[in-house]
Amino acid sequence: MDSFVDGSGYLAACTAGLPTLGTLAAQRADLDAWAHAETSPATYGALVEEGRALFAGIVGVGPDRVATGSQTSAMVAVVAASLPDGAEVVVPEGDFSSIVFPFLVQAHRGVTVRSVPIDRLADAVRPGTAMVAWSSVQSATGAVTDPQPVVEAAQAVGALTLCDLTQAAGVLPVSAAAVDVTVTHAYKWLCAPRGVAFATVSDAALERIRPVQAGWYAGEDVWSSCYGPTMRLATDARRFDVSPAWQAWPGAVAALRHLASVDAASAWRHATGLTDRLADALGSPRSGQAITTFPDGDGAALAALTAAGVTASGRAGRLRLAFHLWNDEDDVTRVVEVLRGVDGFRPVG
Structure with a gap:
């Protein structure tokens, strides 16, 4: 508790986390550095890589499987845009809109979204299902879903899996290793400033998902990817990176350092x-x-x-x-x- 600001009476980590003292110090130091023209993209880039490695450790995968971004809905949208025409997606009833809406807006291509009770999610997967998407912890109720039956049911029919860890990572032991795609915004239980999010991508997902929002930060060498037309995307999950919201990262890394040290x-x-x-x-x-x-x-x-x-x-x-x-x-x-x-x-x- 001594690592955080006074959280007495604050019962809303599911809405937004509180900063660690290290996060506040890092944010203030960054503002001071900015005021003295002492910040640089390369310095922020080093923080992004440290944050990538820290998050990878929290969710039990290698850093090469982690992509960085700013919002979970944008990450899910990349997955949704990569589904074939006419694909079926299965989601829990009442799940958070960032998990559901990116698939619903693909209806013009014949993509259908089937909502089922959360406790029937694994049973609802059937031949022809292309994607199963759910939140590890439900935002509205706090209900926790065991991922193993869902993953096994999806694998049996060749469907990809997507799990939102936003309400889980930082408080619940989680592993992203068995899921094709996970998305996590770090501003809740991981206590980072808003604007830092992560995705993990399996080998199967890496082959099947197109990085439709690729920019300079998705390049194999970020600093030589600033201009086209030649494009050499990263061969690992970094191909899904988007340009970081620089000022959020000093505080985010400080928070991740602390949460990574907590069992x-x-x-x-x-x-x-x-x-x-x-x-x-x-x-x-x-x-x-x-x-x-x-x-x-x-x-x-x-x-x-x-x-x-x-x-x-x-x-x-x-x-x-x-x-x-x-x-x-x-x-x-x-x-x-x-x-x-x-x-x-x-x-x-």
């Missing part, structure tokens, strides 16, 4: 332990998740927490709370005291 299993036990304590205190079933939700159709519970200085969020008619490394039992006690005073609040239903 993910311990982080998960810490977060789920707090949600379980909250459930016990409110008399609701334990979720075993880092994100927990309660019915709040009129928003009264969220409003009461906000008035009490607790930062939470509301999604799909439910109060959404997330516990991360800066939270402790005092946050649980504070939430319980507020919610017990909300007329009509029921933790189940």
Whole structure:
């Protein structure tokens, strides 16, 4: 907890993470360097490569399988644009729009998107399915999906897999090794500034996905790829890189250094332990998740927490709370005291 700014009452890592003290120092130093004309693309480029390697370690793949970008929806759009005409994509009902919309906008080519209950995702894969896309942790509910049955079902019919790790990496032990494509924006549980995102790409995906947004940063040698018409793209996942949002990277690397040093299993036990304590205190079933939700159709519970200085969020008619490394039992006690005073609040239903 001492590595972060004061996170007391901040229960919204699923919305946006808090900065580490190292991130703040790095961002301030970069602003000072910029003010003195001391920044350079090469310096930022070195940070991108360090960030690539740190993220690779967090998700269990080699740096050559990691591409860098700024937003997950743009990364998913590259995958969607590479699907053949008439392809079928299977997604969970109610998954985050950045995973769903890039496929839906391919309808003019006959691409169809079939939404199924999250607990039936693996069973819904069938011959003819070209892609299965899902979030490792559902944004609205915090539900965690075991990737193995989904990956096995997809492999059985020759479908590619795409998993969004944005609500997982940094708190839940994850591995990108078995999935064809993963996408992760680092501004939530990885606590980076917004504007730094990563994708991982398998060998099969590298062969089947076209880098339709290729620019100078996708070149085999970035610094000699600034002008056309000759194009030599990187042979590994870097061919999907886009030009970095420079000023976000100093803080992002500082955050990734810290999160890479944290045992993910311990982080998960810490977060789920707090949600379980909250459930016990409110008399609701334990979720075993880092994100927990309660019915709040009129928003009264969220409003009461906000008035009490607790930062939470509301999604799909439910109060959404997330516990991360800066939270402790005092946050649980504070939430319980507020919610017990909300007329009509029921933790189940």
